[in-house]
Amino acid sequence: SFQKALRMVDQSVAGFDGDHYVKEAQARGLLKAEDVDSDAEKRVLRHELQKATDVRVWAVARALQSGQMDLEEVHQHSKIDRWFLQKLTRIVSIEKELQQLQGISAASDVPGALLRKAKESGCSDKQIADALPLADVTELQVREARKRAGVVPVVKQIDTMAAEFPAKTNYLYMTYNGSTNDVTFEQQSSKPDDGNNDRVMVLGGGAYRIGSSVEFDYSAVSCIRALREKGKQTITVNYNPETVSTDYDESDRLYFEELSLERVLDIHDLEAPEGVVACVGGQIPNNLAVPLAANDVQLLGTPAEKIDNAEDRSKFSDLLDSIGVDQPEWSELSSVSEANAFAERVGFPVLVRPSYVLSGGGMCVVRDQAELDSYLGDGSAVVSSEFPVVISKFMEGCKEIDLDAVARDGEVLVHAVSEHIEQAGVHSGDASLVLPAPNVSERLSERIVEVGRKMAKALNISGPFNSQLIVENADDDEAASIKVIECNVRASRSLPFVSKTMGVDFVRLATGVMLNDTALATLPPGAQDRLSKGDYFGVKAPQFSFTRLLGADPLLGVEMASTGEVACFGPTVDEAFLKALMSTHIKLPRKTVLLSTGSQANKDTLLPYVRMLKAMGYDLFATPGTADHLEANDVEVSRAYFEIGGQGQHPKVRSLLASGDIDLVINIPSKDKADQKDENSNCFLVRRSAVDYSVPLITDLQVAQAFIRALHNTTEFTTQSYSQIIN
Numbered sequence: 072s073f074q075k076a077l078r079m080v081d082q083s084v085a086g087f088d089g090d091h092y093v094k095e096a097q098a099r100g101l102l103k104a105e106d107v108d109s110d111a112e113k114r115v116l117r118h119e120l121q122k123a124t125d126v127r128v129w130a131v132a133r134a135l136q137s138g139q140m141d142l143e144e145v146h147q148h149s150k151i152d153r154w155f156l157q158k159l160t161r162i163v164s165i166e167k168e169l170q171q172l173q174g175i176s177a178a179s180d181v182p183g184a185l186l187r188k189a190k191e192s193g194c195s196d197k198q199i200a201d202a203l204p205l206a207d208v209t210e211l212q213v214r215e216a217r218k219r220a221g222v223v224p225v226v227k228q229i230d231t232m233a234a235e236f237p238a239k240t241n242y243l244y245m246t247y248n249g250s251t252n253d254v255t256f257e258q259q260s261s262k263p264d265d266g267n268n269d270r271v272m273v274l275g276g277g278a279y280r281i282g283s284s285v286e287f288d289y290s291a292v293s294c295i296r297a298l299r300e301k302g303k304q305t306i307t308v309n310y311n312p313e314t315v316s317t318d319y320d321e322s323d324r325l326y327f328e329e330l331s332l333e334r335v336l337d338i339h340d341l342e343a344p345e346g347v348v349a350c351v352g353g354q355i356p357n358n359l360a361v362p363l364a365a366n367d368v369q370l371l372g373t374p375a376e377k378i379d380n381a382e383d384r385s386k387f388s389d390l391l392d393s394i395g396v397d398q399p400e401w402s403e404l405s406s407v408s409e410a411n412a413f414a415e416r417v418g419f420p421v422l423v424r425p426s427y428v429l430s431g432g433g434m435c436v437v438r439d440q441a442e443l444d445s446y447l448g449d450g451s452a453v454v455s456s457e458f459p460v461v462i463s464k465f466m467e468g469c470k471e472i473d474l475d476a477v478a479r480d481g482e483v484l485v486h487a488v489s490e491h492i493e494q495a496g497v498h499s500g501d502a503s504l505v506l507p508a509p510n511v512s513e514r515l516s517e518r519i520v521e522v523g524r525k526m527a528k529a530l531n532i533s534g535p536f537n538s539q540l541i542v543e544n545a546d547d548d549e550a551a552s553i554k555v556i557e558c559n560v561r562a563s564r565s566l567p568f569v570s571k572t573m574g575v576d577f578v579r580l581a582t583g584v585m586l587n588d589t590a591l592a593t594l595p596p597g598a599q600d601r602l603s604k605g606d607y608f609g610v611k612a613p614q615f616s617f618t619r620l621l622g623a624d625p626l627l628g629v630e631m632a633s634t635g636e637v638a639c640f641g642p643t644v645d646e647a648f649l650k651a652l653m654s655t656h657i658k659l660p661r662k663t664v665l666l667s668t669g670s671q672a673n674k675d676t677l678l679p680y681v682r683m684l685k686a687m688g689y690d691l692f693a694t695p696g697t698a699d700h701l702e703a704n705d706v707e708v709s710r711a712y713f714e715i716g717g718q719g720q721h722p723k724v725r726s727l728l729a730s731g732d733i734d735l736v737i738n739i740p741s742k743d744k745a746d747q748k749d750e751n752s753n754c755f756l757v758r759r760s761a762v763d764y765s766v767p768l769i770t771d772l773q774v775a776q777a778f779i780r781a782l783h784n785t786t787e788f789t790t791q792s793y794s795q796i797i798n
Contacts, residue, residue: 681779
């Protein structure tokens with residue numbers, strides 16, 4: 072159970088692995104490469120074992136596996152009970168047995184008894200492959216070896232009756248610590264056209280985390296319900312007890328199991344379903360699509376090779392070129408000199424996506440050569456032929472669009488074009504989404520959908536898909552340049568929002584496509600045009616948890632930070648937007664607003680909106696530079712001073728926030744190089760203080776504009792039931 076849990080939380084680990092700790096310690100600057108296996112590392116380990124952090128379990132693994140500490144020493148530093156540590160030392164001893172095997176040339180030479188012992192201790196096939204003293208052994212080779220040796224898991228029911236009565240439940244799990252299955256399996260053909268196929272496996276979304284949350288469970292549940300409606304027996308694989316998909320009455324059989332290639336294949340061997348749905352649980356199951364298909368698993372929906380064409384950046388780029396669809400210029404580079412040359416050719420800013428990032432991050436916007444030199448030269452990213460870096464032109468000042476759709480055999484059946492309030496550069500999961508898109512003309516919308524149709528055709532999509540697009544010069548229908556950022560051939564995090572806003576269950580429709588069920592895959596009359604009347608708007612707003620992240624800078628960027636989302640409706644964008652923000656626990660300002668608006672361009676852009684605030688009767692405070700600008704433009708404002716560099720000047724921003732004198736903070740970061748020192752000190756303290764004192768904070772220019780405009784234009788809120796709104 073322990074090793075399963077580790078893999079469930081992080082799919083990149085094979086199990087109880089001390090090497091994972093070394094990577095984390097180096098990423099956090101705690102350990103240098105030359106200090107590994109030295110007294111310096113042992114000092115770091117002692118320190119880590121004494122703190123209950125997210126890496127302590129890996130520190131325990133490292134201490135035991137490297138031999139730097141024994142069980143008793145780990146106990147003394149960590150105070151973890153010896154009983155638990157004894158179980159962990161068993162895992163370590165089994166790995167050592169595997170590592171010390173002599174006279175083997177293939178995975179099939181490993182004794183069956185040792186394979187069984189390893190599996191009974193929770194070791195994954197990949198973990199065993201990594202431990203063997205052989206080069207290039209794969210987890211699939213270990214899988215075949217153990218199956219030939221008769222080392223296969225059995226299925227057990229979770230006892231919901233506390234052993235007082237026989238449990239009759241569909242809650243199942245797999246284990247090697249047993250000899251018989253608790254349930255029976257009717258063998259059936261896994262060929263779709265044999266006429267004896269009534270079981271479908273649905274892969275859920277796994278653990279909730281930033282980037283994968285309840286929005287994917289919505290899609291999984293909608294798919295499961297549509298399957299059962301059509302008489303299919305559903306087999307759900309998911310391990311998150313917080314989800315609806317793991318409720319006892321949602322599916323016919325529920326496996327509380329890992330979403331890994333090994334475990335899905337194990338379940339597939341026993342259940343022999345008609346097919347597997349991997350496109351409704353987010354990126355975790357989507358990543359399994361290609362390897363599952365390579366192991367003769369029938370995927371329902373878009374073919375695996377087409378999914379690979381969308382996921383592989385080079386293949387997808389070539390595909391876009393072949394169908395005449397534009398994309399931001401990019402290149403995959405394997406040396407610092409190549410990266411410098413590319414940036415010089417396309418011009419800054421650029422977006423850097425290292426293949427391997429020690430800090431665990433994924434992307435970074437680089438604005439000049441000095442930043443690029445620093446980023447590629449300080450160890451933040453490894454750049455080599457083994458770990459190439461992807462650099463693309465970063466598009467600023469552009470509108471970002473989400474296109475959600477369902478297609479059948481490459482033909483789009485239904486689509487939704489949503490507009491981001493924020494400009495391109497804010498992760499789509501952190502953006503405020505508006506549907507229908509209020510600033511996208513009918514002609515531009517048609518052009519965007521046509522791009523989607525081309526991609527659907529080229530990828531032969533059968534099921535849901537989502538694409539993020541950038542639009543330059545969006546005010547000119549014909550001159551507007553549409554560039555595709557990516558296309559995800561799966562249900563997106565915005566799919567529940569567009570489904571509810573349009574009153575069309577996109578996933579139910581997609582399930583009909585995957586089943587080749589004409590009735591289920593038929594769009595209700597008038598559904599596609601429902602939003603064209605402009606009777607109502609839906610706004611999806613992100614929810615953040617910066618209050619729980621001590622010291623984090625609450626800024627939005629290319630990496631996702633939100634932990635949830637809400638959606639609200641209204642007859643106007645303004646009303647729907649205010650409702651959505653209020654639903655994320657942002658209180659509308661009663662009296663006082665603090666402004667710190669960054670660059671001169673920001674100050675000029677926000678000036679008419681600041682005048683709106685003044686006209687509505689708000690008292691304004693501003694930091695010195697912003698106050699100078701407002702006073703020069705005849706806007707009455709009170710000054711508030713930074714903590715650093717404002718000695719003897721009062722009131723301080725922090726004290727105003729601490730005393731509750733500020734109802735809203737608008738702090739727009741400057742991108743000007745000359746302002747960065749202030750941004751990293753005083754402006755950070757303003758943002759962080761707002762979070763720490765629970766004062767609503769806006770850090771995006773477009774959101775600030777939309778909020779003030781909505782506050783000015785909305786005099787009352789309408790109240791209607793959901794059925795009244797969409798009908």
